[in-house]
Amino acid sequence: MTEQVKITLPDGSQRDVARGTTPAEIAAAIGPGLAKAALAAKVDGELYDIMRPLEADAQLALVTAKDEKDALELVRHDFAHILAEAVQALFPGTQITFGPATDDGFYYDVAAPASRGPFTEEDLPAIEAKMREIIAADKPLRREVWSREALIERWASQGESFKAEWAAELPGDEDLTVYWSGNDWLDMCRGPHLASTGKLDPQAFKLTRVSGAYWRGDQKNAMLSRIYGTGWLNKKQLDAHLLRLEEAAKRDHRRLGQEMDLFHLQQEAHGSVFWHPNGYVIYRALEDYMRRAVNGAGSKEVKTPQVMDARQWEQSGHWGKYRENMFVIPDETPNIEDDGPMVSNDAQWMALKPMNCPAHILIFKQGIKSYRDLPLRLVENGCCHRNEPHGALHGLMRVRQFTQDDGHIFCREDQIVDEVQDFCKLADRVYKDFGFTYSIKLALRPEKRFGTEEMWDLAETELRDAVVRAGLATEEYGWEELPGEGAFYAPKLEWHLTDAIGRTWQVGTIQSDRVLPERLDANYVGEDGEKHRPVMLHRAIFGSYERFIGILIEHFAGKLPVWLAPTQAVVATIVSDADDYAKEVVAKLAAAGIRAETDLRNEKINYKVREHSLAKVPNLLVVGRREAEEGTVALRRLGSDEHQKVMTVDGVIAQLVAEATPPDLR
């Protein structure tokens, strides 16, 4: 053990310093500016408190606000601690549990004192004020290492039962780190933290909401109060973030769905969509698009029953595994007139389909299938009903009745990789046609699963190989494997779309399933004349029409590409003298296949422009006396910054027809 340690800085220079020197001291030695700016250190690539002594030779980099990702993480984590301290200061008896940084801020889960009930948003202003007090006091955060026993004892003596439980159950047998912060407030934490609360900008955070959250994320556990905040390095960043939230709210498909008259939802059919004429145009355009795409890929479209006998669901395993999400109906007329039982004791039950797969196997099983019939690719715009937990319902994104662009490929073992690879190519083309970038993830075997380890090894390898061969297992495609996230019967490849404001949505999937063909006894005759079990690939690209349309609305902020826009052009008159001409233009547009309407109302052109702009009509063709005389239109594109352009009717039609052509037909 030497008393000197060798510290290597990012520029390659080296310094010999006494063991126990802190990164803060080294920063000070380099210069006062750096000393002030340094928030934390990276020691051999690991984030370190700036006050934590260096005990060995190391690569050292000082983290400043310029290292935004690390700096934000530190700041948010500090805000979380201060939040918890503030809550305990204001509401004695509150227990603390866990409080991490998030993508845009932080939260802390606390258990409110039994005497007062859960926290509400009304409590937030007081908590924020207290947090600012703690920040202003500018007290240092100090790291200490405690023995597990001492820490458990401390938590127990303070009545912190959640912390005590957690300290006892943290894996490993090492000592635990704690931090003192604020007004001698202790939390168990891996760190790192800033040197002092004064490093935080008291105007750079805002508490945003309160909600319930289960202790350790488990429904069986206590419900805690989760207090959310957003936290940044400075007020400018915070304001920019709040503005982004407002912009995101303007894209909300529920709001745009109403403004654009696309669909509605109502109490009497909650979780099921009423598609209005405008919205159903989008829906049908997508159906047509998908039919062309999958037919081109060698699939055959089928349609299967909405309701099947419960015995069928028993055999497929859904009755046992999925019944609580299924709508079950008696196969008799329920007695609703008398007080007696609604259904007879020996009632037969049926259920609305929550998935299409069993029905597709039943089609496969009709007649004898030869190895020559494989791969057999069945697709269906399959309308499914799932009785989702009520708290999960959300606009078009989570509904109880939805239509999947579902499909099942029945194939031999040796065909799997080719089929998956072809599917990757198909999905790639579809997502690019809609302007999405995406990432692909492989969800690996979950804890609870059917089948042998060998089967899972095989299934995971097949899917991985197919993506590698399709050239998509790269960083560009966000390739990632997710341990434990697969379905109980199969690993899943998942396609996650990234939308215009950076959010991700899981839509497409392909899964290789050997369980369901077994349960429903599907087989084909092989070259050897023997019966064999086909593998079943479950696959979808949109996922569901409902959710995909929701994503499209938000991605485009309602300004759908012309080929999807419900109304592609409105011909608006300035004076009633142009009415006949407007009708003529619309007739020509309609004849060319454009969804066009007239607006002959007795309103000023300003009014019409505003109204059709808000309705997100992509093309407004303005006609007055001049245009009627000259046989032209003044084309105004959606978005007021683009100037209008006077064009001939034929010119406009040619342009609109080009834009209204679906991307796969261009």
Next chain:
RNA sequence: GCCGGAUUAGCACAGUGGUAGUGCAGCGGUUUUGUAAACCGAAGGUCGCGGGUUCAAAUCCUGCAUCCGGCACCA
């Protein structure tokens, strides 16, 4: 399903124990208008549903339903 909040005219919202209001839309009229809201007028409501307290309830209490924000679950 769990925690919290909400539900008033087609839409957005005000109204906290004493005669239900505003703006926009819709309807009738005037205006013929050149690129994001012309003017005037008359209408429009079992205040989510049920029960209770009160002389009196949109308002207070209570049960239920739906919605919103999260949690858990998920296409």
